[in-house]
Amino acid sequence: MKTDENLTQGFNMLTRGKVRRLKRMTKAEKAIIAKDLKAQLDEAIKNREFEKAAVIRDQIKEME
Numbered sequence: 001m002k003t004d005e006n007l008t009q010g011f012n013m014l015t016r017g018k019v020r021r022l023k024r025m026t027k028a029e030k031a032i033i034a035k036d037l038k039a040q041l042d043e044a045i046k047n048r049e050f051e052k053a054a055v056i057r058d059q060i061k062e063m064e
Contacts, residue, residue, distance in 0.1 A: 022063065030063055037063075 025033075037060050044053035 034060060034063055 022030075037056055041053055041056040041060070044050070044056060
Protein backbone atom coordinates (compact mmCIF):
# COMPACT_ATOMS: atom_id res chain seq x y z
CA MET A 1 0.00 0.00 0.00
CA LYS A 2 1.41 3.36 -0.99
CA THR A 3 0.37 5.02 2.28
CA ASP A 4 2.30 2.43 4.30
CA GLU A 5 5.38 3.03 2.17
CA ASN A 6 5.09 6.80 2.64
CA LEU A 7 4.78 6.42 6.40
CA THR A 8 7.82 4.18 6.54
CA GLN A 9 9.80 6.70 4.53
CA GLY A 10 8.57 9.34 6.94
CA PHE A 11 9.87 7.35 9.86
CA ASN A 12 13.24 6.91 8.17
CA MET A 13 13.47 10.70 8.01
CA LEU A 14 12.73 10.78 11.75
CA THR A 15 15.76 8.69 12.48
CA ARG A 16 17.82 11.41 10.88
CA GLY A 17 16.93 13.85 13.61
CA LYS A 18 13.30 14.83 12.99
CA VAL A 19 11.86 13.51 16.23
CA ARG A 20 9.14 16.16 16.43
CA ARG A 21 7.26 14.47 13.60
CA LEU A 22 7.00 11.28 15.64
CA LYS A 23 5.20 13.18 18.37
CA ARG A 24 2.61 14.39 15.85
CA MET A 25 1.87 10.97 14.34
CA THR A 26 -1.37 9.26 15.21
CA LYS A 27 -1.43 5.88 16.91
CA ALA A 28 -2.67 4.36 13.66
CA GLU A 29 0.28 5.80 11.72
CA LYS A 30 2.71 4.53 14.35
CA ALA A 31 1.09 1.07 14.22
CA ILE A 32 1.52 0.90 10.44
CA ILE A 33 5.17 1.89 10.69
CA ALA A 34 5.81 -0.53 13.56
CA LYS A 35 4.26 -3.40 11.59
CA ASP A 36 6.45 -2.64 8.59
CA LEU A 37 9.58 -2.29 10.72
CA LYS A 38 8.89 -5.61 12.44
CA ALA A 39 8.61 -7.29 9.04
CA GLN A 40 11.91 -5.67 8.02
CA LEU A 41 13.46 -6.86 11.29
CA ASP A 42 12.33 -10.44 10.69
CA GLU A 43 13.70 -10.33 7.15
CA ALA A 44 17.06 -8.94 8.30
CA ILE A 45 17.37 -11.66 10.94
CA LYS A 46 16.38 -14.34 8.42
CA ASN A 47 19.13 -13.07 6.10
CA ARG A 48 21.62 -12.92 8.97
CA GLU A 49 21.99 -9.13 8.59
CA PHE A 50 22.36 -8.56 12.29
CA GLU A 51 23.70 -5.00 12.15
CA LYS A 52 20.75 -3.96 10.02
CA ALA A 53 18.44 -5.80 12.42
CA ALA A 54 19.91 -3.89 15.35
CA VAL A 55 19.24 -0.55 13.64
CA ILE A 56 15.65 -1.55 12.92
CA ARG A 57 15.22 -2.78 16.50
CA ASP A 58 16.39 0.61 17.73
CA GLN A 59 13.93 2.37 15.42
CA ILE A 60 11.10 0.31 16.88
CA LYS A 61 12.20 1.19 20.42
CA GLU A 62 12.25 4.91 19.54
CA MET A 63 8.59 4.68 18.59
CA GLU A 64 7.53 3.18 21.92
